[in-house]
């Protein structure tokens with residue numbers, strides 16, 4: 001075997017410790033990757049794949065290599081992390097000695113859920129790492145319990161819970177939808193079974209023992225330096241503890257610091273907030289749109305007028321996690337109402353908040369030892385504004401709790417003020433961070449330097465006088481340092497203590513022992529000063545960390561204020577009103593609007609407000625109307641108004657009384673473009689089934705064109721069966737809006753007393769129709785499909801022909817109204833005239849296929865048949 005060079009061996013040893021990471025290895029100005037890592041890096045990052053000999057000159061054996069310039073590392077890493085890779089960065093930590101390779105070590109491991117570099121993180125979104133521990137039979141893949149914990153290491157948020165019951169899988173998916181973690185860790189025996197997660201979430205398998213009860217509990221006890229976890233409410237959540245402990249282990253391996261930012265952990269129950277599954281979040285476009293997945297056009301986009309990143313993150317969390325507690329909601333609404341009443345105050349608060357930096361993440365950087373001098377200045381400046389903010393809102397009773405939590409942390413402010421200069425370097429690699437007068441030690445060195453500098457500055461004059469040589473010069477160069485220069489002619493006259501250093505054509509250069517002494521002082525001074533400044537800075541940061549919990553508390557209070565202010569600002573601008581919240585199952589909305597659609601309408605088009613009135617006797621509203629009339633918009637508007645009320649926002653309505661709902665379910669009938677590649681109808685049915693099993697009498701269900709993904713009869717039958725089920729099941733019978741263009745369903749209220757018909761009005765104008773977007777009681781009597789086709793710009797002959805066919809159908813009395821579900825098959829095979837009209841004569845290939853006994857064919861026969869069919873199809 002070829003002998004491995006010491007450098008290569010060093011690389012291989014380090015790589016062996018990080019087999020799952022792409023290792024970036026510092027060599028000069030580059031970070032290099034080798035072997036398989038290089039192949040991946042070259043492919044994923046579009047960088048050149050080169051190679052180098054395993055030993056100098058040995059061109060027969062080369063290894064792949066791909067590198068990136070050191071200053072661009074972050075950018076490249078972020079692309080790898082986005083794609084789910086883990087990355088380890090190996091730096092040179094020793095000095096170049098010339099003997100053997102420079103000492104190197106991995107200084108950072110990054111995975112999607114554990115990055116803290118500001119440049120790699122979206123500032124307005126939390127960045128969660130989540131641990132999931134299924135409890136059940138891994139052999140069969142069944143589980144009825146799960147421990148779940150999540151952490152945002154950029155803010156120190158750390159929480160754990162436990163989910164139980166036959167629906168555990170669904171509950172977990174709902175939590176994943178709420179938190180949208182960047183990375184999930186799970187015991188590897190479960191991941192080996194194959195786990196399907198929502199897209200964009202990266203799964204990292206972790207050794208099973210990292211989740212064991214004893215070790216994880218001990219890890220948490222040690223980390224928080226406590227004797228019991230009861231104080232965090234974790235006593236009854238043993239699996240939550242397993243998940244939280246596993247997170248600690250994982251972070252320790254990747255973060256390589258003390259994790260000081262994790263100062264506490266919160267036990268929580270999913271029962272304290274509204275359940276929203278991923279389909280509902282998506283369909284209601286809470287934080288991103290269905291098409292394009294952009295924030296623009298989402299509810300968040302309308303509500304977010306925050307000015308700090310902390311406020312933006314909090315508002316996003318609120319939207320993702322509506323509350324069920326009346327008192328908390330009323331407290332939020334009180335705060336928003338107070339702020340809506342005072343435009344000047346809002347303006348002043350906005351101005352103040354604009355100067356506040358991300359105290360939450362700054363404090364976090366302080367705690368993990370990554371804060372730079374300018375971070376401290378930003379912190380200091382932010383704190384200087386807190387007293388102004390307190391003064392502005394101090395008199396408001398609704399904001400009292402918040403004012404109390406706003407702590408200006410004077411000692412932090414004073415200390416930074418005293419210690420840090422006004423214009424320090426960004427990182428501690430140059431002097432100039434610590435203010436003179438702050439520490440005697442530094443002042444002494446500055447003083448000494450000053451003396452030495454003065455001495456050298458005066459030297460020329462002093463020596464000219466001493467030697468009587470008026471042209472004597474004192475200069476500096478990198479090779480000799482400071483020296484005294486005289487002309488060749490005068491070189492004979494220099495004093496005895498001059499030591500000759502260099503002879504030039506016209507001049508001689510000298511030094512003196514005293515000069516060299518001062519020189520050393522001056523040259524070493526910068527290095528020393530930097531060293532002392534570093535120590536002082538570290539001590540300063542350490543001292544500031546003592547106030548971290550108060551800083552975090554202030555940060556969160558500011559986030560709340562910013563979020564309230566945003567909701568108030570939007571409420572005023574958009575004309576929202578305060579909803580009245582109750583625990584009864586009512587829902588009454590006067591002149592409600594869709595918060596997003598009303599803003600996106602072309603100028604000149606007015607949004608038509610609509611009323612909603614659920615009373616105990618009519619819980620299920622069937623909304624009919626032609627396509628494009630506004631059914632979807634209307635039912636989503638009701639869901640969004642309810643959700644907005646339950647985050648503590650004012651709502652787009654003239655008046656609203658909202659009985660708190662425990663879940664909102666929103667389903668849209670099959671949409672081909674969304675579920676490409678799957679059976680769209682199947683997806684639609686799976687989603688609907690989940691609603692029927694997951695909702696309670698206090699839920700709000702909105703169903704939009706459910707059943708659309710199949711034939712008319714099947715669709716009608718399923719739609720009716722779903723309505724009947726909600727209506728007749730005592731566990732459900734909850735507030736439901738069912739939008740459909742099957743006007744046949746309007747017959748249901750005659751047999752189901754809790755259902756009521758509404759339709760979105762249209763006005764007929766000759767052959768055409770005008771959408772009025774007004775929801776009125778009663779069912780639509782026609783579908784107006786042909787009219788809509790005309791409005792959509794279908795060629796005139798097609799519209800005319802459709803009209804003709806429709807008239808023919810109506811005349812023939814082709815009746816496909818509300819047949820029972822079990823007749824649907826028969827009905828389908830008989831074929832409604834409308835469908836069969838477009839069915840051509842069966843193709844011979846199809847006929848052959850129908851009669852083929854597929855199971856009895858050998859592979860070769862099957863192939864032959866396939867050719868035959870292809871020929872038929874082509875002929």
Ligand code: ADP
Pocket residue numbers: 597601606607608609625626627628629630631632633634773774
């Ligand atoms: P449907 O679900 O009945 O097919 P949509 O709800 O998708 O119809 O609405 C179609 C379009 O009509 C929307 O994109 C919107 O521009 C407009 N629209 C809907 N409701 C209203 C309204 N209340 N006021 C004004 N325009 C509306």
